[in-house]
Amino acid sequence: MKDLTDEEKELLSKLGQRIKELRIKKGYTNYEHFAYEHGISRTQYGSYETGENLKFLTLVKVLKGLDVSLSEFFSENF
Template identity: 35%
Template sequence: MASDQEKQRHKAIGKRIKELRINAGYTSYSKFAIEHNLENKSVWRWEEGLNYTIDTLFMLADIHNITITELLKDIE
């Protein structure tokens, strides 16, 4: 079972994923999913801090033209 610290870290990553989407001009995760050929539920889960992998994070960094380091910036 995940510790409280791990849960908070996952939530922070999800928040960052959502922030990147919104900053890219996508007001809904559905539109983002459609335009990038992703599953709606997957994007929603990632933004909730759930069910992402390191490959998911690299893919999202590529979509947003940032590095994985920038994606994870300020997450402790």
């Protein structure tokens, strides 16, 4: 994978923060429980919340587990 720009790193960080915020709002205080219940590798999911790059289809899977649409997810300022 290519080196990321500071702007790309910042966007990934915001994406991870948003995912974590929604997970907690949904009642999952532990990211591992959420990942397990939705068929996502716990290690991989944990890296998403810390700003690692993730694939679009994986984001869709996470949002489905959170009962959040793409438009709702991106309604927050990025």
